[in-house]
Amino acid sequence: MIRLVDICRTYDLGGNPVRALVDVTEEIASGEHLAIMGPSGSGKSTLLHVLGCLDRPDAGRYELDGRDVSALDDDALSLLRRHTIGFVFQSFHLVPRLTARENVELPMVFAGVPAAERRERAMAKLRAVGLEPRASHRPDQLSGGERQRVALARATVLEPKLLLADEPTGNLDGASGRHVLEILSRMNADGLTLVVVTHDPAVARRARRLIVLRDGHVVFRGSGEQIHEAVELLSTGDGEGDAAPAPGRP
Amino acid sequence: MTAGDVVGFAFRALRGHRLRTALSLLGVSIGVAAVITLTALGEGARRYVLAQFAAVGSNMVVVLPGRAETTGAMPGFGGTPRDLTLDDALAVARGVPGVDKAAPLVIGTETVAFGARRRQVAVAGSSHEMLEVRRLSVARGRFLPEQPWDRGAPVVVLGSKLAAELFPGAEPLGQVVRIGDWRMRVIGVTAPRGQQLGMDMDDVAIVPVATAMQMFDRSSLFRLLLQARSHHRLDTVKAATLKLLSERHGEEDVTVITQDAVLSAFDSILGALTRALGGLAAISLAVAGVGIMNVMLVSVSERTREIGLLKALGAGRRQVLAAFLAEAVLISSAGGVLGLALGFAAVQVLVAIFPALPASPPAWAVAAAFLMSVAVGAVFGVVPARRATRLDPVAALGGR
DSSP, rough: OOOEEEEEEEEETTTTTEEEEEEEEEEOOTTTEEEEEETTSSSSHHHHHHHHTSSSSSSEHHHHTEEEEOEEEEEEEEHHHHHEEEEEOTTOOOTTTTEEEEHHHHHHHHHHHHHHHHHHHHHHHHHTTOOGGGGOOOOGGGGGHHHHHHHHHHHHHHHSSSSEETTTTTTTTTHHHHHHHHHHHHHHHOOOOEEEEEEEEHHTTTTTEEEEETTTTTEEEOOOOOOOOHHHHHHHHHTTTTTOTTTTTT | OOOHHHHHHHHHHHTTTHHHHHHHHHHHHHHHHHHHHHHHHHHHHHEEEEEEEEHOOTTTTEEESGGGGGTTTTTTTTTTTTOOHHHHHHHHHHHTTEEEEEEEEEEEEEEEEETTTTEEEEEEEEETTTHHHTTEEEEOOOSSSOOOOOOOEEEEEEEEHEEEEEESSSTTTEEEEEETTTEEEEEEEOOOOEEETTETTTTTEEHHHHHHHHHHSSSSSSEEEESSGGGGGGGHEEEEEEHHHHHHHHSOOOOEEEEHHHHHHHHHHHHHHHHHHHHHHHHHHHHHHHHHHHHHHHHHHHHHHHHHHHHHOOOHHHHHHHHHHHHHHHHHHHHHHHHHHHHHHHHHEEEEEEEOOOOOOOOOHHHHHHHHHHHHHHHHHHHHHHHHHSOOOHHHHHOO
16 A cells, blocks of 8 residues: 655754655555554654655655655645545644534545535544544543544544554553554554554554664564564664665565 | 635634634724724715705805906905906896896904894895895895895894894894994894804894995905806806906906805815725724734744644645635624724714714725725735645644
8 A cells, every 4th residue: 555665854953964764665555554663763753744745755755555646746645635644643633622523523624525424424433432422522621532532533534544643642541542542453453554653562562563763764674573572672772774674675 | 625614614713712803803893993984074074065055055156356366466466356346246147147046245244232232243245135045044024125236224134043142032023233333123033044154144144235335345245146047057157257247347357156166176175085084094904904914923823733733634725725814804804894883883973972964984985994804804814824824734733
């Protein structure tokens, strides 16, 4: 579903170039569950933003569903985000003045879905994440876990193919976090491609596949079960600058 | 995203900042109310003046001594106009076709006294025809007698106010009043008429023109008032009068004006005044627009994360632009509606305080004020809305 080839992204930070992604080559299959780990500043959020078409790579090729999206203009990228990609953020990013249902309806508003249908679909999604009774509550009347579940409902209400989650449990207590992860796993089981950026080994462990980034390079590739190796790598600092071989490359 | 969605989204955003929204809205409404009130005042003044002229009669031609061009010259050096005599007036009344009525007019100021009660008023010397030419009516007694203009008589017709002041609770008819050194019998009292072209027709003493000329030692009339038979003969009456008097005087040394000319001059002057007042008030609308822009810029910087989110959710540039522009237009047009209500209320108060002034905002001012208020939001909302669309989604999500 996703093919990244030699993706580079360099930021200018106060006149100093910062190489956030260096020649990242990766393939993500449809329905896959991938976890991205790495220390702060390793480039994992940048990779997520590039995957979500919120950020453009400086070099390299990004194919989504067989289509090269590197050259698309802003409007085309908006359409792509609207219909193909869902986002879940660590800080939920709910619009505070809107109710849970209205927050879930938001992507459908931009997609031009008629009001009655919006309402119906939003309620169905809220029911799916166990929040139907809280539909008319505003974010400040919801717990952290509930807010993230609203965000999940919003991210998936237009039935995207790809869900990108940036530390989805980062602001949640254990029980709420587990609840959110269970919902994510269920969605993935239903065929949704899931990419999760996380610091949390417990979250990464659930993924079928795991990559570790350091200084913009992919330094580890493995399965979710290999989480201990990844954690060890992260704690020792090994592999710095020593990129793991990219899939499909000689 | 339908127009209803855009407005709904904007409305919710504004509701989240009630005080800020209310203050920007107030700015616009003050601007619109100022336009409505000031143009209503200007229009009121215009209507008042036009009504004054209409009350005098719409077919009037006025002859005054002296050419308009020669005024301002030093007296005694050729600038003194030749007299407009009673004979001139008679010649015009008899010799100019299309003249229905002619009334000579001499004006002076004198003290009118009855017993111990004295009052300094304008004394108008005229003839029986003045009753119709100046649209006066008699409340009691009769008006000046029909007699040759060159014959004086010791009679006076009092304005209603003057009669009430000199004869409180008493019958003035048949009484003898003193006007300066003259003793005059009161033969009539006019009905209340109010101000007429700056002259209080209720506080005036009207005497035969020959008497007034003697009283004030005048050889010239102040004005000769002519009433044309119909409106479309005004120009021919004017031309014929000018021709006849020029022949009599050997030169063109009188000024003949039709009421239409004066009316249209006043109309255009007061119309321009109204537009100028509206324009001045519109400046406050522009200031209100700057206020909206300020509030919207603050709103965009406060809602950076939200804008990032909207972009992440797939909102296109035009949708973000529309959402923020709609907020500005919503503030300004709501302010416009409130301003119209405030403006009309202020006009009502004005009319209650000054009942004589027919203050009412002209339709063009109402339409322009409202359309301007909407336009102010659209124009001053563009910069903040464009700023919102240009935000980088990644930076915006991070609150930068």
